[in-house]
Amino acid sequence: MLDALDKKLLKTVADLxxxxxxxxxxxxxxxxxxxxxxxxxxxxxxxxxxxxIVTIKPGTKNESVHIPVILSQAGLFDVVYNSxxxxxxxxxxxxxxxxxxxxxxxxxxxxGIHDFQVGKKAKVNYVEKHFAMGEGSxxxxxxxxxxxxxxxxxxxxxxxxxxxGVDEADRLNEATLGPGSLLxxxxxxxxxxxxxxESTNNIILQGSGSRANMISRSVMKGNSKQIFHANxxxxxxxxxxxxxxxxxxDNGTNETMPALKALHPDAELTHEASIGKIAxxxxxxxxxxxxxxxxxxxxxxxxFLK
Amino acid sequence: MLELKKLxxxxxxxxxxxxxxxxxxxxxxxxxxxxKFYVITGPNGSxxxxxxxxxxxxxxxxxxxxxxxxxxxxxxxxxxxxxxGIAYSFQQPARFKGITFRDLLAIATGNNDEKKFLEMxxxxxxxxxxxxxxxxxxxxxxxxxxxxxxxxxxxxxPKLAIYDEPDTGIDLxxxxxxxxxxxxxxxxxxxxxxxxxxxxxxxxxxxxxIIDKGRIVYSGDLKSALPLLTDxxxxxxxxxxxxxxxxxxxx
Ligand SMILES: Nc1ncnc2c1ncn2[C@@H]1O[C@H](COP(=O)(O)OP(=O)(O)O)[C@@H](O)[C@H]1O
Ligand SMILES: [Mg+2]
Numbered sequence: 268m269l270d271a272l273d274k275k276l277l278k279t280v281a282d283l284x285x286x287x288x289x290x291x292x293x294x295x296x297x298x299x300x301x302x303x304x305x306x307x308x309x310x311x312x313x314x315x316x317x318x319x320i321v322t323i324k325p326g327t328k329n330e331s332v333h334i335p336v337i338l339s340q341a342g343l344f345d346v347v348y349n350s351x352x353x354x355x356x357x358x359x360x361x362x363x364x365x366x367x368x369x370x371x372x373x374x375x376x377x378x379g380i381h382d383f384q385v386g387k388k389a390k391v392n393y394v395e396k397h398f399a400m401g402e403g404s405x406x407x408x409x410x411x412x413x414x415x416x417x418x419x420x421x422x423x424x425x426x427x428x429x430x431x432g433v434d435e436a437d438r439l440n441e442a443t444l445g446p447g448s449l450l451x452x453x454x455x456x457x458x459x460x461x462x463x464x465e466s467t468n469n470i471i472l473q474g475s476g477s478r479a480n481m482i483s484r485s486v487m488k489g490n491s492k493q494i495f496h497a498n499x500x501x502x503x504x505x506x507x508x509x510x511x512x513x514x515x516x517d518n519g520t521n522e523t524m525p526a527l528k529a530l531h532p533d534a535e536l537t538h539e540a541s542i543g544k545i546a547x548x549x550x551x552x553x554x555x556x557x558x559x560x561x562x563x564x565x566x567x568x569x570x571f572l573k
Numbered sequence: 574m575l576e577l578k579k580l581x582x583x584x585x586x587x588x589x590x591x592x593x594x595x596x597x598x599x600x601x602x603x604x605x606x607x608x609k610f611y612v613i614t615g616p617n618g619s620x621x622x623x624x625x626x627x628x629x630x631x632x633x634x635x636x637x638x639x640x641x642x643x644x645x646x647x648x649x650x651x652x653x654x655x656x657x658g659i660a661y662s663f664q665q666p667a668r669f670k671g672i673t674f675r676d677l678l679a680i681a682t683g684n685n686d687e688k689k690f691l692e693m694x695x696x697x698x699x700x701x702x703x704x705x706x707x708x709x710x711x712x713x714x715x716x717x718x719x720x721x722x723x724x725x726x727x728x729x730x731p732k733l734a735i736y737d738e739p740d741t742g743i744d745l746x747x748x749x750x751x752x753x754x755x756x757x758x759x760x761x762x763x764x765x766x767x768x769x770x771x772x773x774x775x776x777x778x779x780x781x782x783i784i785d786k787g788r789i790v791y792s793g794d795l796k797s798a799l800p801l802l803t804d805x806x807x808x809x810x811x812x813x814x815x816x817x818x819x820x821x822x823x824x
Contacts, residue, residue: 484670512670548667551631554651555661556681556729566680570671 269300273337276366279430280396281335287362291333292319294347296340308332308359318348318380321361325354325386336365341405342373348380353421355386360394367399367407367432376408376435383414385421385448393425399432408435415441417448419474428572429456429464436464444505446474453482455572458491458519465494472505472534483511484571487519494522501527501534509538514545514571516564574764575605575628575733580637582623582787597623599787601637605733608761612775613768614802615784621768622664624784625735629661630654641733658732662739664768666722668711674721675705681728696758697724698750715742723751727759734759735766740774748773775802 269277269285273295277283286301290308293300304310307327313320321332338345353359365377385391399407415423429436442450456464470479485493499507513521527536545567553563582598597620605611613621626632628639630651638647646654678693679685694702700720707713709721723739736755740748748771755765756777767774775781781798783791791801 546667548663548665549669551651552663552667553680555629555631555655556677556725557652557655557683558680559652560650566676567669567672570669570676573671 272339272368276337276339276368276398276400277335279398280337280364280366281333281362283333283335287331287333289331289333290321291335292321294334294336294345296338296343297345300337305330307357313348313350317346318350320350320352323351323353323357323359323389325356325389327354327357327359329358331360331362333362335363336377336379337368338365338375338377339368339370339401341369341371341375341403344374344376344378344408346378346380349382351381351383351391353383353385353389353391355418356388357386358390360392362394364394364396364398365409365411366397367401367409369399369401369403369405369407371403372405373403374405374408376406376410378410378412380412381414383416383423385415385417385423387418388420389418390422391424393423395425395427397429397433397436399434401432406434407432409433410435410437412439413441415443415450417442417444417450417477419445420447421445422449422451424451425453427452427454429458431457431459433458433464434462436462436466438464438466440466440468440470442469442479443471443473444477444479446503447476448474449477450479451482452480453484455484456493457486457488457568457572458493459488460491461489462491463493464491465496467496468498470497470499470507472499472501472503472507475503475505477503477505479505479507481507481509481511483509483513483523485511485513485521486516486568486572487513487521488516490518492520494524496524496526497538498526499528499536499538501529501531501536503531504533505531505535507534507536509540511538511540512571513542514568515543516545516568574607574642576640577601577603577628578638578640580624580627580639581635582620582627582632583635596635597787598627601787601789603782603789603792605764605766607764609764609779610756610760610777611764611766611780611782612778613766613782613784614770614775615790619784620787621784622737623787625661625737625766625768628654628733628735629659631661655729660726660729660731660734662722662726662734662736664737664741666718667709668713668718669709672709673705674700674707674709674724677709677721677725678705678728681725682730693728694724697727697754700724716744716747719743720747727754731763733764733766735768737768738770739767740769740771752777 290305292302307324309322497509509525525538580601586595752773
């Protein structure tokens with residue numbers, strides 16, 4: 268059922284060799300390709316048929332759901348609305364990702380609009396990888412949206428990665444944090460050539476004792492451009508931190524705009540931002556251990572985006 | 574094993590009138606012998622780090638030449654010199670993002686052998702095993718990063734190792750083991766150059782070299798070096814030094 272190309276895309280975006288263990292939902296060219304549910308994880312198509320609803324039973328432990336999307340149909344722009352309802356005290360890993368293969372001059376794209384309701388004391392680990400390939404000249408676009416609602420004491424750890432080949436990306440991440448909840452977002456984006464990526468993050472620390480840490484790592488090669496907005500708004504006694512680092516290679520450009528808003532006297536918000544070339548002392552150190560200049564550059568970028 | 578011939582490192586000095594040049598390294602001639610333990614000392618800003626970087630190829634030499642094991646390496650890159658067996662421990666080690674101590678050891682040794690790493694870290698003794706998976710980033714303390722820097726240099730198993738102030742930020746009880754590691758265990762297999770003001774290193778040096786204003790003003794044993802060392806260490810007026818004319822100078 269999976270052809271060689273599907274397998275390559277799945278391997279890259281979801282680290283899968285063949286079909287995953289546990290629950291999964293594989294979408295190919297806008298249609299359901301395969302689905303499996305488990306005792307604790309239910310997946311159903313939503314009422315208007317535009318996406319899926321994944322429901323995780325309260326108390327579920329150590330389970331995972333894979334929901335990869337693969338695209339190889341010329342001219343298709345696939346939009347999907349997925350909801351995740353994570354029951355109280357559940358612990359789950361969700362692996363999403365989109366792989367595009369573009370073989371013609373017609374453009375292809377995907378917009379995954381995901382919302383997460385993370386129940387009391389539940390923990391979700393969300394891993395999302397974006398990747399595009401193919402010899403075609405059509406543009407590959409990915410415009411993901413994630414909306415997260417964290418109930419009391421809930422934790423969401425989100426790893427959002429755009430590896431390579433995506434021409435145009437416009438991402439929106441929104442999160443509202445309940446009391447005592449924790450949100451960790453790590454976003455890594457590599458662009459090259461004439462690619463462009465924009466990411467907007469709006470994080471609202473609503474509940475008392477909530478904590479958020481947003482880390483962004485960007486690498487711009489060629490003439491590519493990245494724009495990064497991170498807005499943190501504190502409405503209670505809470506802690507928030509934004510750390511965004513961008514490495515410019517070649518003629519890449521970057522705009523980084525972290526913004527902090529404290530609407531409560533006990534809010535603690537901090538940010539660190541940097542844009543620049545690879546630090547010389549890092550290159551020199553690795554060369555003094557025997558790497559060539561190019562090897563040193565690759566090693567530093569690899570670590571930076573790890 | 575290492576010969577420095579009429580070595581100069583000259584910069585355009587922006588403090589002085591435009592066009593003025595300053596020799597940071599001002600004509601150094603010296604031969605390092607295989608298997609000996611050298612300690613380079615001298616006041617802050619005298620050119621010790623610059624000299625070390627010239628040997629490693631991090632700074633380009635302005636004139637003169639560097640001969641390593643009979644081969645002129647003056648125009649070789651850092652990488653080529655590393656491959657010939659020269660290693661340098663930075664005074665201010667680089668901090669990375671997403672690179673661990675283990676990663677650096679893998680680069681230095683060219684392999685990924687867990688057993689060898691553990692053996693290596695145990696032997697170095699000064700870094701706990703728990704350091705292996707630490708990221709070599711801005712969160713490390715000054716002492717921790719110096720220990721990691723030293724270990725990566727040793728891991729490269731060099732013929733010539735240069736340690737630039739390896740003792741700064743290191744706790745007192747680590748200095749003894751560090752000195753004995755570099756001196757007893759690694760020299761004479763490795764020719765060692767340590768840049769340091771620390772008496773613990775000076776005490777065990779085969780040869781002490783004192784650098785002042787980019788020149789070697791002394792090389793020899795500790796006993797004859799001591800009077801000079803006490804003199805130089807109090808002089809912090811190099812920037813406005815009028816040399817022999819300077820009446821206010823304690824020397
Ligand atoms: N590339 C450079 N450009 C300008 N000045 C330099 C350069 N490298 C070193 N210097 C200057 O040369 C002097 C010697 O520096 P350094 O070798 O670091 O001294 P030390 O290690 O003995 O304390 C200092 O005054 C330093 O500022
Ligand atoms: Mg120095």
